[in-house]
Amino acid sequence: MTIAAVSSVMITLVLVGAFLSIIMNVSKLATDIENNVRIVAYMNLDVHDQEQKVTDPKDSSKQITNADYKKVYNQLTKLSDVKTIKFSSKQEQLNQLTESIPTYKLFKGDANPLYDAYIIEADSPNKVKSIAAQVQKISSINKVNYGGSSTTKIFAFAKSIRLWGIGLAALLLFMAIFLIQNTIRITIMSRQREIQIMRLVGAKNGYIRWPFFLEGAWVGLLGSIIPSLLLAWGYKIAYNSLLPSLRPQQLYLYSPSSFIPQITGIMVVIGVLIGSFGALLSMRRFLRI
Structure with a gap:
């Protein structure tokens, strides 16, 4: 027994x-x-938030100081419940796409059609939707993507x-x-x-x-x-x-x-x-x- x-x-x-x-x-x-849900805020094409020097619109051969340097970033840091903010240039995003499809070089020889973006991580997953709504109100932001109904x-x-x-x-x-x-x-x-x-x-x-x-x-x-x-x-x-x-x-x-x-x-x-x-x-x- x-x-x-x-x-x-x-x-x-x-x-x-x-x-x-x-x-x-x-x-x-x-x-x-x-926890892997991220907010991706795409900026307008004419916004160069991470560049201290930009091309002079009146003279393409001349570089001038960017008056709006880190303007969007500073607004993002003031938002509550934000854990991390990471900048992703359109070139970095293009490189990632190219690496994910190695047999096909995207936009080779053409202008890069992608946008500079900020990848934002919330303190809590439940705050993602509210943070995305606040980010969308920033004037220089073109589009905010966080998954929408799929995230819910x-x-x-x-x-x-x-x-x-x-x-x-x-x-x-x-x-x-x-x-x-x-x-x-x-x-x-x-x-x-x-x-x-x-x-x-x-x-x-x-x-x-x-x-x-x-x-x-x-x-x-x-x-x-x-x-x-x-x-x-x-x-x-x-x-x-x-x-x-x-x-x-x-x-x-x-x-x-x-x-x-x-x-x-x-x-x-x-x-x-x-x-x-x-x-x-x-x-x-x-x-x-």
Whole structure:
């Protein structure tokens, strides 16, 4: 029966560990997607906000001081809830497009039709829409792009993922408690005669309860060893397989070096606590006078 109890704990914790790993990482990816939403403010073609010298409109061969140098940037820095502001020249954007399509040199020999832009990151994803509205009011801004309705859907999706994740995690823990406790209860019931004999010779409840408490803890601990090893091995494989496809989108799973000790600790604690306290709860009926 002890082997059966350890096996039951083992199977249950394998399922719990696998599903918790999936739920936690999916929730993290949803948060990363949410945090990757940026506001891109495109400036008018005649605005040279990051150039101290500009071409004289009256004499193309002459450079003059730019009276509007960093005028837009200074207005952006005054906005509340802004975390970072990064300038992206139209040439940088053209280079990025060219790199993403290496077999086709865009606008080669032609004038660059793109706009200089500021990439703005908000302190909180929920502030993106309000910041975009404020940026649009700046006179030198031609267009503001933050995803619009798609961004709202992303935020809603991320929120639902986190809520469902918490719900599924709670359900999994409840199932683990139920399955492990029932198995330990059957183990104790098989030793009912032993408990009755100890009571008949005058053993106190604490004396009877303590060995079963320790046995339940050991059952939980032994049952968590193999699931922890399997999870560590499987998670490293999954992480290395998915990282190349997620990295270009600035999405990352939890690092194995930090995640594996964390999830392993969770499974060991679940196994030991459910095993020990499950044994105590299962013995209550046998210790009643």
